[in-house]
Amino acid sequence: QSVLTQPPSVSGAPGQRVTISCTGSSSNIGAGYDVHWYQQLPGTAPKLLIYGNTNRPSGVPDRFSGSKSGTSASLAISGLQPEDEASYYCQSYDSSLSAWVFGGGAKLTVL
Amino acid sequence: QITLKESGPTLVKPTQTLTLTCTFSGLSLSTSGVGVGWIRQSPGKALEWLALIYSVDDRRYSPSLKNRLTITKDTSKNQVVLTMTNMDPVDTATYYCVHSASGNWFDPWGQGTLVTVSS
Numbered sequence: 488q489s490v491l492t493q494p495p496s497v498s499g500a501p502g503q504r505v506t507i508s509c510t511g512s513s514s515n516i517g518a519g520y521d522v523h524w525y526q527q528l529p530g531t532a533p534k535l536l537i538y539g540n541t542n543r544p545s546g547v548p549d550r551f552s553g554s555k556s557g558t559s560a561s562l563a564i565s566g567l568q569p570e571d572e573a574s575y576y577c578q579s580y581d582s583s584l585s586a587w588v589f590g591g592g593a594k595l596t597v598l
Numbered sequence: 599q600i601t602l603k604e605s606g607p608t609l610v611k612p613t614q615t616l617t618l619t620c621t622f623s624g625l626s627l628s629t630s631g632v633g634v635g636w637i638r639q640s641p642g643k644a645l646e647w648l649a650l651i652y653s654v655d656d657r658r659y660s661p662s663l664k665n666r667l668t669i670t671k672d673t674s675k676n677q678v679v680l681t682m683t684n685m686d687p688v689d690t691a692t693y694y695c696v697h698s699a700s701g702n703w704f705d706p707w708g709q710g711t712l713v714t715v716s717s
Contacts, residue, residue, distance in 0.1 A: 489644055523703040525645075532694055533645065535705035544705070576645055578703065584661055587647040587704075 491590035498596040504565040507593045509577030517558035520580040524562045527574045572597045600624035602695040602708035620678040620695030627653050627673045633698040634678040638691040687715045
C-alpha cells in the first residue's frame, strides 16, 4: 500500500487529454512538500517529468503539466501520443515517516 | 552531465548480504547539498525509496528497512555503496542509483540492476 494514491490505470485516444491524480495526506503533500512526477517507459529506468509541482525539465514537451492543491496533485497530458504509453509515478516527502514516498504508479494506455 | 551506474551481483541467496556499488560522474559528493541514493522496484510493482547519503555524510534510511541497510560513500572514487543484510526472495527487485539535489526530486537515475534472491 503506497503512501501516495494513484489510479492504477488511465487511458485515452491519440490527441486527447488525460489527467493522473496523486492523493496524499497532511504529512506529505498537505504539509507543503513538493510533488514530482516520473515517466517510466517499458523496460527503462524512470525519468524526471515534472519537478516542484509544476516545472518541466529541459526537453520535456509542454504537453505535460503538473498542479497541486491541498493534499493532492495532478499530472495532465494533452495531445496524447502513442509514445506517451508508460507508467507515471508521483513522489513527495513524508514528515511522519521521515522518508521520500512514491505513488503506486499509473499505467497510461494510448488507445 | 551526470551519469550513474549500478554494479553488483545479479543473484544472491536468502540470508546473504547484498552489496551494490553506484559509480557516478558529473557530480561531486564534496559539494554541499548533493545527495546520492537508492530506489528499488520489485517486478511489476511500484518504486520504493531505500536510502540517501549527502555530501556532509548525513545518511537517511527507509524506516521499514533501516535495520538492514547501510549506505556509505567514497568521495575519491566517486562511489556510493549500499549494503542490505538478510536478503529474502521478496527483496528481488531492480535497484536504481539516483542523484538528488538538496533532497527533493531524483534526477537522473542509473539504468538499474536486477537482483534476484533465490537459493
